[in-house]
Amino acid sequence: MAGPTASENQNFCFKDELDAFKLSLSPNKEVILEHYLAGWSGLVKFLNRLGNVFGFISKDASSKIQILKNFLNGEHGSEYFTVQSMVKYELENNLVDLKKAGSHPESGCRTLLRLHRALRWLELFLERLRTSQEDGKTSVMCADAYNESLAQFHPWVIRKAAGLAFCMLPGRLSFFEAMNVGTPDQVVAMLGEALPVVVEVYQITQDLYAKHDLLDIP
């Protein structure tokens, strides 16, 4: 795998990507979709830098980001300003398949739920990275975080493919370097600052989805 060139590095810093999640929190603690999606796009950009073996993961994430962007830029875009307004709008207008896939297989609510579940994986993985020792293995941290979160929603074949892809992750130091944040200590400090934001965005969305009984939509 060829590493990123210096000029690519100038355009990328993992901290910026996580900052988008901070921006996604409105003053009254709603989640602004545009910034939430920018956060995800940044993560996908990072994943693409790690190599082609993660292509099937980044493709799926990108297509979900795109579905939501299309709503945001579409005729009813203003209804999609926050995750809260999206849920209200789609539910009030019967735009969500709540029990089984029907006429709205790609609603904003179900699409965002997939990313939301992945955000929990991100939280667990980043926390493991943050507290890892020098000899820690990113592949193990990633697999443990996945098994504790997203895996329960995936069929066997996806779990298998994901497990194989995790083995191709670079070691802890190269991984930190790819983040382009600075020394390992600086990466750890940045993660310590960024993680509470990811946790908060996750929790707000989780509570909202639980309140509307949306956590299991197909």
Ligand SMILES: CCCCCCCCCCCCC/C=C/[C@@H](O)[C@H](COP(=O)(O)O)NC(=O)CCCCCCCCCCCCCCC
């Ligand atoms: C750094 C290693 C990255 C590993 C990413 C871990 C998550 C593994 C997810 C495997 C997903 C495989 C692709 C297919 C998924 C879909 O079946 C499934 C269900 O969708 P459906 O209901 O429409 O069918 N989709 C999903 O669950 C959504 C997955 C979204 C994954 C987003 C992953 C973005 C990764 C960003 C990596 C950033 C790493 C940063 C660390 C410092």
